[in-house]
Amino acid sequence: MNKLAGPLGKVIEGSLSRGLKVLVRDENIENYPVGALVVIKGTKHHYLGVITDIGIESAGETVKSFYGSRIGNELKDIAMDAIKDYVNTRFIEIALLGQSSGEMPRSADTIPNFYSDVVEVRQEDIKVFFGEENQKNLWNIGTPKVPGESTVYIPVDIEKLIELSFGIFGKSGTGKTFLGNILAGYMILYDDQKSSVDKESKRLRLLIFDMHSEYSLKLRDNKGNVIADGIASMNLFSNKFLRYTPDLELAKEAGLEELRIDYSDLTVDDLRLIAPIFGVSEGFLEHLGEFASILKRDKRCKLGDLWIWGLILDKDSEDKMMKDIEGRKILDEIKKRTNVEDADKLRRMILKVIKDRLGPSACSSFRSQTAKLKQLLNYPYTYITEEEKQTKKSSIDAIVDNLVSENGRSVVISMGKYEKETPLYMIMANLIARRLRERILSMIVRGEELKTKIVIFLEEAHNFLGRETYRMSPFGEIAREMRKKGVTLCVIDQKPSELDDDVISMLWTSFVFTLTDERDIGAALMGTPRASLLRKVVPVLERQEVLIHGEAVNFPVVVKVLNYKKAAEIFKEHKRRKLDLVRQIMEQG
Template identity: 35%
Template structure:
């Protein structure tokens, strides 16, 4: 290797990682936690590693002694002289490295050993990034980010993520608020657009995005709330259909369609999922099905909610008096005012106007759908109602398709604040739980986006084949986010050090775990648009050649 030596291996173990002593002219300030380094082994092998810890190793007593010399300690020129001459010799630092992979005899393996004593460590190069992580083909493999480095280099190579492999199973994007989860969601959605333009129709994947803060359908925002750049549905407006709950939003996005859900399509199960938000009594679930059957048998309405919202006080009282059970009467009477709250939502219609069938039909046809919540962005009840009702329709429709035909209609659902639907106490109650458990083989997967992975049901976490982890600080969240990583206990402290826009990525969609500086979203959009144009230019050139027409 032509690169200068950063450190030399001086100890370690296969379980706890590699220890290496930093060599001059490098110092501890030239290396970052999470940075990738190469280690040249004795047996014609090269190890890919990640820095997990930086520590001062020898010379603490010398440094303490020198700090006591008054003339030296207060003179910056003297301090610099001692640093330049003693650091690396009397005063030395060590780094701890996580072994990731080994390149030997033109083959690549997961690291199952460690390099020998005095093996030399180097800064990672673009050639070895390509060796370990593969090339970008702008069809399946797209540039997700650069390997984290202490200082940016001009010749760095992007690490690719395999979009087709990512969408074979559910995956997760974890991180605290403001760390870059929504940016990553937009980046992945843009790569899916590019992927769909490059593959056959049967391999294409539809997207359903629940866009709570309108950052997919309108503009991505900076930490202060100012618009930065167009969201993916706006950047690729021909590839998306946008629905919104907020009529005012249709004046901002002229192509957006107003979402309507008929009250007759909101059944007891949907209401029970929202029982806490609605304030329904504990007994409501025990008697709601019987009350609904009574309503249907007397042909008053198709659902309990439709009946409550349509009828006036006198008719409701008359119906309550006709119920046989005193318990049913008391429960229904107590919960009518709570159900009436849903009348405040203009997107809940009292007639047959309903967008659900249209949305599902568009998804089956291969369209991408983005649902913008507009002014309802912080309304948990609105989110629960819309997402669950639509998910239940998707569950029923895609299950029927799977039973009737062997073909698959692929779909990925971007689910922000996923714990609202997939927490321990909710997982088996919501349609999203059914989708996660039973529709993967039929091509439907979830993009689980959340800042509290520890709150998700264990069954959900076991289904996640790929994870993109931004900064987390809660110990239980970090531990859950890193499940599935080799040397998990060595990676966990790194997650706390990640800066905004840096992520730990691992799973079947990437060759080996990597800490990356995520690609700039604007750059990702430009790459996808350029690639789509090139793809269709190639098709047109091929068509002209086959027809024998000249290419102008």
């Protein structure tokens, strides 16, 4: 597996909780990266371990005696070179992960004897401790980090992965999206494979909120260069995904479905979640529930489900809305409900009602803060009237239909040119999630069973599942209530410490790319055995290297994630073999 021969070193001290200290025989300590797997040959068991630290200890007094003497530097260097092997000891520290003595491997609960050999990981060891790809539930995710070069692969159990919510964490540019695409591909293949042998099995649907259009269009490197097709734009999977976007030009150019927002679907909580991003004051948010209630139901306003327009409508807004067919439709509907022809007049009337009912302070807050919400006018909106609802389905309903239907497809929401518009992203995600949750709950109430299993990929998850937002967002409810009903989350974030602790504790597998903030590392490793030892591994991971721990792998392991192009070849090869098989069966009648 690698080019280092013989034992790498010997165990000389340590404990299960503190980790083992191993003296290294190899003169070149640079061969031992943190995060690499090793095997320790105990007397009874073979142990799997991961290098968590590396070091050199020198005979300090010798070095001091050298450098305090009046010997020329050149001769000092010569002398030190001659004795360097005597004056330093090279050691590695190892966290014990698993143990095996022929039977099924399990978490380590013993430690190897003193002076046990530490050896390189062989292919057989990987098979014993991690299993082997079977292209059913187990799919190769990458090569393990080892001292030297690795040519074996670590499989991830896709079945276990999707059974429970999981997380992908890491700083920007570390490879989260590459991994997300690969996992999504494997999930589709897993589902194909499973449904071909078990017709009764629930079909898998993915709902991917794709901020940077790297699932729906093209995957890009850190410099913005196109690397490959995103999973949903691969020909191979084109019949598996529906791609939606609020970017109407992109929809036209790339053949995606348009996704317009119907603000009448927004709740007060939805607005509360996004309003701080627009810079709306706390005072305004405190009154927001009352504002909404007045706008919806006060006999002078009577805006009903168009209440949000009551916040932002004035002469400028009206002018802007008049340029858009959807805007004109909304204005007509508002006039019909309020019997007020002019937007400025309507605005004055609303302010008066608010002043009458809530006082001048609330009115002043309303007047000054609502201007900040006019950003909503820049997003693609729509309104479906009650009459239209009889014949026309909203995009969100179509999305939910696909997700819950046996014959539906997975869905990707591509943000297109709105990739930096966090409020729009949050609005869309919350609306879809809420509608999905409501649909599932209504099915359950009707005694129907959800016929699909749904995995929701949620980028920038702290916007929905943070400490402040978790209780307000429908994703919080999905995370809490929906697992047993067949909906799980793939939580993707750069700052896991900003997620609510409840959310972290619901993640049963985590893919942790490099993180440097101690709080983020702590959050990403919550619940991992030997977390205190593995903490040292996370900050030194290189790009594309990920620490995987949890249900989907037998033991925590650092993996160099498959090159995406290679993964794409695997997808194609698998598909081709499946088609060959179908052809054979058909030829045999």
